[in-house]
Amino acid sequence: MNAGEILCLVGENGAGKSTLAGVAAGLVAPDSGRIFIDGSEVNITSPRVAESVGIRLASQELQLCPELDVTTNVLLGHYPTKKFPFLVDYDEMKAKAAERLASLGLEDIDLDKNVGELPVVYRAFVQIARSLTPGAKVLITDEPTAPMSDIEAERLLKLLRTICDKGVGIVFVSHRLDEVLNIADRIVVIRDGVLVDEMSKSEGSKERMVSSMLGQKASGTLQQRGVKTDDLHLALTIEGLATNNGIKSLNLILRYGEILGVYGIAGSGRDALGMTIFGSTKPSGGEIRVGNIPIRLGSIKSTMESGIGYVPAERRTQGLLLERSIKENITLAFLRKLAKRGLIQNDLEQNAAQKWVDKLSVKTENMDNTVMSLSGGNQQKVLLSRWLLTGCRILILDDPTRGVDIGSKLEIYELLQTLAHQEKVAVMVITSDIEEVLKISDRIEVVRHGRSVLSQVNPTQEEVARAAYLESVS
Amino acid sequence: MATKERGKRDFGSMLQKQGLLVMLLLLVIFFRIFDPEYFLTFDNFITILVGATALGIMAAAQTPLIVSGGIDVSVGSVVALTTVLVGKLLAAGMPSWLVVLVSIFAGTSVGLLNGFIVVQLGVNPFITTLGTMSFFSGLAFILSSGQTVSIRDDLFDWFLYTKPLSIPIFVYILIFVLALALFIERKTVVGRNIFAIGGNREAARLSGISIKMLPLGLYAVSALSAALGGLVLVCQLGAASPQLGTSYLLSVVTAVILGGTSLAGGRGSIVGTAVAVGILATLSNGFAHLQLPSYGQTTALGAALIIAVLVDQTSSKVRK
Numbered sequence: 001m002n003a004g005e006i007l008c009l010v011g012e013n014g015a016g017k018s019t020l021a022g023v024a025a026g027l028v029a030p031d032s033g034r035i036f037i038d039g040s041e042v043n044i045t046s047p048r049v050a051e052s053v054g055i056r057l058a059s060q061e062l063q064l065c066p067e068l069d070v071t072t073n074v075l076l077g078h079y080p081t082k083k084f085p086f087l088v089d090y091d092e093m094k095a096k097a098a099e100r101l102a103s104l105g106l107e108d109i110d111l112d113k114n115v116g117e118l119p120v121v122y123r124a125f126v127q128i129a130r131s132l133t134p135g136a137k138v139l140i141t142d143e144p145t146a147p148m149s150d151i152e153a154e155r156l157l158k159l160l161r162t163i164c165d166k167g168v169g170i171v172f173v174s175h176r177l178d179e180v181l182n183i184a185d186r187i188v189v190i191r192d193g194v195l196v197d198e199m200s201k202s203e204g205s206k207e208r209m210v211s212s213m214l215g216q217k218a219s220g221t222l223q224q225r226g227v228k229t230d231d232l233h234l235a236l237t238i239e240g241l242a243t244n245n246g247i248k249s250l251n252l253i254l255r256y257g258e259i260l261g262v263y264g265i266a267g268s269g270r271d272a273l274g275m276t277i278f279g280s281t282k283p284s285g286g287e288i289r290v291g292n293i294p295i296r297l298g299s300i301k302s303t304m305e306s307g308i309g310y311v312p313a314e315r316r317t318q319g320l321l322l323e324r325s326i327k328e329n330i331t332l333a334f335l336r337k338l339a340k341r342g343l344i345q346n347d348l349e350q351n352a353a354q355k356w357v358d359k360l361s362v363k364t365e366n367m368d369n370t371v372m373s374l375s376g377g378n379q380q381k382v383l384l385s386r387w388l389l390t391g392c393r394i395l396i397l398d399d400p401t402r403g404v405d406i407g408s409k410l411e412i413y414e415l416l417q418t419l420a421h422q423e424k425v426a427v428m429v430i431t432s433d434i435e436e437v438l439k440i441s442d443r444i445e446v447v448r449h450g451r452s453v454l455s456q457v458n459p460t461q462e463e464v465a466r467a468a469y470l471e472s473v474s
Numbered sequence: 475m476a477t478k479e480r481g482k483r484d485f486g487s488m489l490q491k492q493g494l495l496v497m498l499l500l501l502v503i504f505f506r507i508f509d510p511e512y513f514l515t516f517d518n519f520i521t522i523l524v525g526a527t528a529l530g531i532m533a534a535a536q537t538p539l540i541v542s543g544g545i546d547v548s549v550g551s552v553v554a555l556t557t558v559l560v561g562k563l564l565a566a567g568m569p570s571w572l573v574v575l576v577s578i579f580a581g582t583s584v585g586l587l588n589g590f591i592v593v594q595l596g597v598n599p600f601i602t603t604l605g606t607m608s609f610f611s612g613l614a615f616i617l618s619s620g621q622t623v624s625i626r627d628d629l630f631d632w633f634l635y636t637k638p639l640s641i642p643i644f645v646y647i648l649i650f651v652l653a654l655a656l657f658i659e660r661k662t663v664v665g666r667n668i669f670a671i672g673g674n675r676e677a678a679r680l681s682g683i684s685i686k687m688l689p690l691g692l693y694a695v696s697a698l699s700a701a702l703g704g705l706v707l708v709c710q711l712g713a714a715s716p717q718l719g720t721s722y723l724l725s726v727v728t729a730v731i732l733g734g735t736s737l738a739g740g741r742g743s744i745v746g747t748a749v750a751v752g753i754l755a756t757l758s759n760g761f762a763h764l765q766l767p768s769y770g771q772t773t774a775l776g777a778a779l780i781i782a783v784l785v786d787q788t789s790s791k792v793r794k
Contacts (some may be wrong), residue, residue, distance in 0.1 A: 101658070312676075320674065322674070323740060324669065332670060332677075332678070335663050342662050342664060343661055344661060345662060
């Protein structure tokens with residue numbers, strides 16, 4: 001990349017954008033390859049080295065101290081000190097911070113305010129101002145606009161342009177393709193960790209970016225699965241569901257005996273959907289019905305009583321008791337029914353767990369081993385067993401194959417298909433993996449801006465991607 | 475690979491359990507050497523158990539609380555408050571069986587208050603019980619005007635002097651409470667859910683386990699155990715004083731941690747706690763017999779606690 005250029009990195013989730021940014025900033029050690037600055041090779045082994053060669057990272061999660069004021073945050077770790085007695089020279093600090101902000105056209109930020117009290121976009125500004133210590137040659141910003149509204153994002157883009165005009169090269173990572181087209185001098189598309197396309201601003205278009213992001217697969221159609229979903233009985237009806245974390249008036253239905261794939265990019269409302277249906281968070285509006293009966297919203301207990309099970313996205317932090325046995329993990333949600341007057345019936349528990357370990361072929365010699373000793377795929381099967389054991393007829397899964405190896409992935413797919421097509425369970429798979437949603441679903445819903453924007457039996461990958469990324473909100 | 479990991483885990487927990495037993499054994503040998511006549515007698519063994527009754531009851535209730543991710547450092551003050559209350563009520567002429575019921579009821583209410591503040595208002599458990607500790611302690615001093623009163627009562631004397639099979643009734647009480655706690659830990663849904671909540675709160679919640687009712691109950695039981703501890707002390711010492719509980723301020727939590735329960739929650743056992751209570755009681759018995767200053771005992775206890783936690787951390791690293 002060149003000085004004074006804005007290079008945009010785009011790619012699907014997990015394509016390697018953040019990793020690349022991390023390598024350049026010295027946070028992640030590369031396995032091989034070389035990095036050049038000003039034509040000479042540099043070996044970036046630590047964040048300190050990255051800083052000394054002029055690379056600055058403003059990372060995805062804001063790294064600021066919310067309880068400290070703007071001045072301190074801008075200069076964090078680089079405080080000017082008095083010669084004696086080596087105290088921090090606050091006046092000098094304030095002057096320096098003011099100067100730094102002024103040079104970026106950010107005079108309107110109050111230096112004395114605590115960063116935690118600033119709006120999101122200003123926090124991002126402070127973070128960028130902090131990154132731009134003297135000697136900066138390259139600024140990497142990793143999805144700075146993700147939490148922002150369009151207007152806020154526009155201000156941020158303007159700021160980046162200002163910085164760029166000063167001769168600093170900028171790497172801008174984003175999911176928002178409009179933004180990318182708006183600001184980029186050059187666009188690089190990454191897929192599966194490899195650079196697959198490169199275009200100048202004039203050559204760039206959203207269509208080209210999307211098709212490069214997805215690769216050749218984009219044109220391929222998928223085989224019919226032969227499940228006529230229209231004939232099946234209605235399991236779950238969601239009407240006008242709204243939350244204050246991204247879902248706005250979402251409608252969808254789920255039938256017994258089908259796998260519904262719900263796809264959407266980060267921030268589309270897809271991430272909050274599973275937890276909301278399951279009653280973990282109370283929605284601000286809407287109705288959810290099982291059959292014809294509305295369920296009480298925001299209550300896990302009543303959701304479970306209606307026969308809904310939920311496998312969360314974060315297996316380790318939301319799903320498993322890592323230090324406990326496989327058996328205990330399987331029976332966790334159903335233990336009360338395996339007990340008499342509060343006393344666990346050992347044989348009942350043993351048999352119930354064994355049945356599902358066998359049925360789902362969880363690979364273990366002993367159910368008393370800790371669940372930690374299992375591979376990711378088998379851990380996921382344990383979570384599935386937990387819900388199947390309760391006899392639930394509606395199963396909602398958030399990213400069921402995250403961090404699972406390919407073999408187990410296929411096994412889980414087959415399992416879900418058996419559950420839906422033979423046992424007539426209603427299965428909803430919520431995922432950010434486009435290949436997964438196409439591979440496994442009998443029907444696909446695409447969510448964008450908190451609404452369902454596509455609902456189709458057999459869409460092509462291109463249709464799904466267009467719905468998720470492209471068409472603007474009407 | 476699974477078996478290898480399992481082997482390591484077993485080794486880790488074995489090291490820790492054996493470590494505790496070794497510690498206890500070393501203590502016994504040490505005191506045996508310096509007090510060859512009396513220390514290793516049946517009588518002294520019983521004396522140690524009687525001395526451990528109050529501590530054991532409270533530690534048995536504190537263990538599941540800490541396993542669930544909570545903590546209650548206010549038990550010492552509840553002990554003091556209970557003894558003062560008993561003294562006041564007896565002096566006012568209330569029948570002693572009613573006094574016992576009232577103090578148990580008062581203890582449970584105080585625990586519900588702790589639980590309400592932690593569970594419903596969301597205040598950090600340590601801060602909450604640190605606050606109520608000071609609050610109850612102050613209350614005990616106000617109620618008693620700082621005075622120690624001696625207590626003479628038939629019911630309390632009966633507890634002190636009844637010795638079925640020539641073993642004091644306190645020993646039966648201690649064994650009963652520990653066995654009950656062990657039974658709940660190993661055999662019941664409640665016990666299992668306590669480990670689930672402490673091990674992974676979110677997973678427990680998403681499995682439909684109520685993460686509020688159970689902890690609330692555990693705080694109530696913890697304070698109830700402190701009320702029982704207070705009653706035991708009143709029987710054993712024949713006195714009520716706002717200063718009685720101070721020695722339990724930390725020793726209860728110390729016993730639980732020493733017994734291998736993780737402050738982070740999710741891991742621990744009544745068996746470990748029982749051995750740790752044994753260590754603490756032996757220590758105080760031995761020091762008394764050797765007529766060593768009691769603050770030497772405090773020093774030894776502090777060192778033992780840190781060593782035990784170090785062993786625990788090392789073994790959990792081995793586990794990973």
